[in-house]
Amino acid sequence: MIQGGPLHFLAALFAAFSCTGCVDGDLFYVRSAGEDMPVWVRGDTGAGAIVVMVHGGPGGSSLDRTVNPPLQRIEQEFGVAYWDQRAAGNSQGDATPDTMTAEQYAADLDLVVDALSVRYPKRKIFLLGESWGGALTGYYLGDPQHGKKIAGWIDVDGTPDEPGILSASRTWAHDGAAAKVQAGDDVARWQPVVDWYDARPALTLDDLPQHNDYVNQLGGSSRYPDRGSSFDTPGLFLESPFDLLSFLANSDYTTQQLVLTKDPSKSILFRDLSGNLPTVTVPTLLLWGRYDGMCPLPLGQAIFARIGTAPADKSLVILEDAAHKGIIDAPDAVADAVLAFVHAH
Amino acid sequence: MSVAIAAAIVFAGASARAVDPPSVTAAAPPPPRAFRLGIDVGYFGDFLTHPGAVVRGDFVLGRGVHRLVVAAELGSYGHPGDYIGLFLGASVGYRVASRVGIFGEAAAGVGWLETFVEGDLYQRAPDGSVVAGRDPGHAAFMPSLSLAAGWDFQRRNLPLAIYLRPRVFWQYPENTQWLIHGGVEIGLTWWIGR
Numbered sequence: 001m002i003q004g005g006p007l008h009f010l011a012a013l014f015a016a017f018s019c020t021g022c023v024d025g026d027l028f029y030v031r032s033a034g035e036d037m038p039v040w041v042r043g044d045t046g047a048g049a050i051v052v053m054v055h056g057g058p059g060g061s062s063l064d065r066t067v068n069p070p071l072q073r074i075e076q077e078f079g080v081a082y083w084d085q086r087a088a089g090n091s092q093g094d095a096t097p098d099t100m101t102a103e104q105y106a107a108d109l110d111l112v113v114d115a116l117s118v119r120y121p122k123r124k125i126f127l128l129g130e131s132w133g134g135a136l137t138g139y140y141l142g143d144p145q146h147g148k149k150i151a152g153w154i155d156v157d158g159t160p161d162e163p164g165i166l167s168a169s170r171t172w173a174h175d176g177a178a179a180k181v182q183a184g185d186d187v188a189r190w191q192p193v194v195d196w197y198d199a200r201p202a203l204t205l206d207d208l209p210q211h212n213d214y215v216n217q218l219g220g221s222s223r224y225p226d227r228g229s230s231f232d233t234p235g236l237f238l239e240s241p242f243d244l245l246s247f248l249a250n251s252d253y254t255t256q257q258l259v260l261t262k263d264p265s266k267s268i269l270f271r272d273l274s275g276n277l278p279t280v281t282v283p284t285l286l287l288w289g290r291y292d293g294m295c296p297l298p299l300g301q302a303i304f305a306r307i308g309t310a311p312a313d314k315s316l317v318i319l320e321d322a323a324h325k326g327i328i329d330a331p332d333a334v335a336d337a338v339l340a341f342v343h344a345h
Numbered sequence: 346m347s348v349a350i351a352a353a354i355v356f357a358g359a360s361a362r363a364v365d366p367p368s369v370t371a372a373a374p375p376p377p378r379a380f381r382l383g384i385d386v387g388y389f390g391d392f393l394t395h396p397g398a399v400v401r402g403d404f405v406l407g408r409g410v411h412r413l414v415v416a417a418e419l420g421s422y423g424h425p426g427d428y429i430g431l432f433l434g435a436s437v438g439y440r441v442a443s444r445v446g447i448f449g450e451a452a453a454g455v456g457w458l459e460t461f462v463e464g465d466l467y468q469r470a471p472d473g474s475v476v477a478g479r480d481p482g483h484a485a486f487m488p489s490l491s492l493a494a495g496w497d498f499q500r501r502n503l504p505l506a507i508y509l510r511p512r513v514f515w516q517y518p519e520n521t522q523w524l525i526h527g528g529v530e531i532g533l534t535w536w537i538g539r
Contacts, residue, residue, distance in 0.1 A: 023426035029480070031468040035520075036480065038462075040426070087520045090427055092462065093483060095520045114475045115467035238394070241426030245392075249524050 023241055030115050032108045034094040035086040038241070039112055041120070042066065042082070043075025049124040049151065049342050050079040050116055054109065056131030056158065058268065059254030061089030063242045064230035065130075070327050073335040078342055079123065083112050085136075087254045090243050100257040102273055106140045113149050124151035126342055130327060131295065134158020135273060138303065142276025152283040152345045154338055156326045157292050159299040160273035166203050169215060172296040173197060176218045193217075205264050212294075220293015222325040229328075277306040283313040285341040287334060289322035313345075378538070381405045383506070387532020389420050391430070397422025399530055405440065414438040414450060422528070425463070432458045432487055446497040446506075451490075458487040458516055489514035499536060506534035 025042035040063060041050065051074055055062040062082035065071050074080055086108055087095040113125055127150055129137035134155035141147050142160075159165065174197035180190040193214055203211055215221055236242050261267045284307055288300035297318065304316045317337050322329035385401040399420030406413040416436050423429045434456020442448040462480045470476045495508030510530040517523045 027426045027463070028465040028467065028477075029462045031466055031480075036462045036466065036483075038427070038464075092428065092460065092519060094518060097521070111467065111469060111475065115477075118467070118475050118477070119465075241424060243424060243427055245525065246427075246519075249522050250520060253520055253522055 024239075026119075027241065028115070028119065030108070030111045031093070032086070032111050033099045033104055034096065035091055035099070035108070036093045037086060037091040037108065037112070038063065038082075038084050038089070039115065040066070040082040040241070041079055041116075043079045044077060045079035045120060045123070047078045048122075049126060050081050050120055051126045051128050051154070051338070051342065052081045052083060052109075052112060052116070054083065054127060054129040054133035054137050055085065055088065056133050057088060057251065057254060058085065058105075058132045058258045059088050059251040060132070061242065061247050063089050063240060064236055064247070065327070066240060067230050067233040067236050068327055069331040070335040070338070073331075074338055074342075077339055079120070081112070081116055083109075087250045087257070089247050089250060090241060091250060092246065095253075097257050100254065102136070102139055102268065102271065105136050106143070106146075109136065109140050110146060110149075113146075117149070124345070125149060126152045126154060126345075128154040128156070128338065129158050130156045131158045131324065134295075135160045135162060138277060138280065139273040141280045141282060142273075144279055144281075147280065147282050150282050152285065152341060153280070154285045154287065154341060155300075155303065156287045156334065157289055157295050157300070157324050159295055159303055160277065161299060161302065162269050162274075163272050164274075164299055164302070165295050166269060168296045168299055169220075169294055170197060170200070170203050170211065172220060172293045173211065173214050173218060176220070176293065177214070205260055205267060205269070208260070215293040218293055219291055220296075220323050223289075223291060223321060223323045223329045227328055274303075274306070277303060278308045280307040281309050283341070283345045284309045284315075285337060286314075286316040287319060287326055287337055288316065289319045289324055289326045289329060291323040292326075294324035315341075379406065379408065381408075382537045383534040384537065385416075385418075385508070385532050385534050387508075387510070387530045389422055389528060389530045391422040391424070391526055391528050393527075393529045395422050395424045397430070399532070403534065410441060410443075412440040412442060412448075414440050414452065416452070416454075418454075418456075423463070428460045428462050430458055430460045431482075432456050434487060434489065436489070436491070438491075438493075442497065444500075446500050448493075448495050448497060448506075450493040450495075450510075452493070454489045454491070456487040456489065456514075458485045458514075459483065460485065460516075485516045485519060487514055487516060495534070497534075504536040506536070508532060508534060 027040045029036045053062040084091045127137040135158045138160040177190045177193035181187050258268045286300050288297050319326045319330040383403040387399050389397040389399040401416050401418035404415045418434050421431045434454050436452045436454030438450045438452025440450040459482045461482050465477045466480045467475050467477050491512030493508050493510040495506050497506040512528050514526050515523045
């Protein structure tokens with residue numbers, strides 16, 4: 001049992017303006033391997049199901065997803081638990097570099113699931129992973145013991161086949177630029193892009209910034225970049241607990257520890273987390289952007305083929321007007337599909 | 346009679362003159378001390394909008410234009426739904442004061458920041474179950490830099506001053522990093538004694 005002491009009382013007394021009740025919904029924390037991670041539960045928690053939002057990045061945030069229309073629609077019918085992973089978003093504490101591993105992330109997620117089961121007994125728990133969150137949830141569900149706790153897996157544009165992302169994304173960008181050259185579309189702009197990829201049959205971590213820029217230029221990140229991000233919504237800063245500076249510091253730290261590592265062989269991008277996909281048997285909904293250039297569609301099709309879920313319980317929905325950010329590009333299609341899936345299971 | 350009265354007045358006057366110097370000396374206020382003590386009470390906002398409060402004791406050395414300020418403070422602020430911070434610190438500052446009471450100050454400090462997540466905290470028990478409780482707190486080192494501007498009303502015979510004090514401070518370690526904060530404090534100083 002964790003006990004509050006006199007210091008806690010003094011702090012609460014001093015910061016009399018601060019209060020948990022000022023925040024809509026139910027916010028609690030989980031502590032795992034030195035890190036305290038927020039779980040913000042909103043929506044209709046009495047409806048019998050809770051959808052756990054597992055954000056991307058690594059180093060993104062789920063709290064900032066509370067302002068996105070698809071999640072707000074899901075909240076109208078079910079509970080949604082927004083979890084910030086270790087060293088991400090509002091998480092705080094002491095996430096040392098040795099804890100920044102896929103195994104620890106999966107253990108953290110398992111604690112979130114168990115804490116939700118204690119706090120909200122008899123609710124079905126669904127996982128909704130976006131991008132890296134899709135990779136993490138897929139990896140987590142590869143353990144059959146974890147699968148027993150979960151009623152369904154929703155994956156939006158993320159695969160645990162991390163090495164496959166780089167090669168598939170490179171192919172997508174190269175072929176996209178080559179198609180523009182072939183069509184005579186601004187050849188002076190796109191031919192150097194083709195040449196750049198031709199000179200790099202396999203991408204390295206040093207190539208990532210340029211590669212990501214090309215994918216963005218080709219529309220592979222978002223079909224609607226003018227829709228902006230969650231950060232354009234003032235309510236995120238004024239009415240939610242989201243902490244921008246903590247988010248920025250955590251995001252940078254996680255990127256350095258998990259992605260752009262000093263030792264490239266330790267980057268999560270070169271670690272295949274998909275080995276246990278055949279043992280995933282929970283009902284699964286894969287949502288994939290037709291124009292996803294970060295994690296292209298063939299990777300989603302591969303998950304669909306590899307998981308052990310019965311054919312009747314798995315589906316791959318292609319978001320025809322979306323790239324990698326399906327939640328931003330196709331809000332209605334995402335909300336419709338998720339709600340139908342949760343209702344069905 | 347009149348001579349006697351006049352003599353008495355003269356005597357009294359002489360007597361008064363004779364005793365005046367000591368009585369004038371006794372009524373004069375003692376020279377002001379070379380330092381002043383003040384108590385600050387202020388609103389403290391981490392990034393302005395995350396509210397809190399601070400209490401500080403100021404030891405101001407010097408009465409002229411250039412002054413040295415040594416202070417100790419206790420304060421707290423809250424990020425609703427995020428955490429509550431409790432801090433204890435000390436600082437040294439340089440203050441420039443004008444004749445009309447307006448002053449400016451720059452200071453550097455060190456402190457201790459204890460943060461508590463807001464809400465229940467779940468963790469695994471040794472047997473693998475999940476238990477809930479409250480956060481006993483995270484300690485962090487808290488260096489700070491601040492600027493201040495204010496108006497001292499002591500020349501108007503009010504033992505008060507008002508001030509505005511923006512500051513930056515750091516929280517270390519926070520996920521092994523130095524996490525920077527911006528804070529603004531607005532408050533009132535009550536001068537103790539002269």
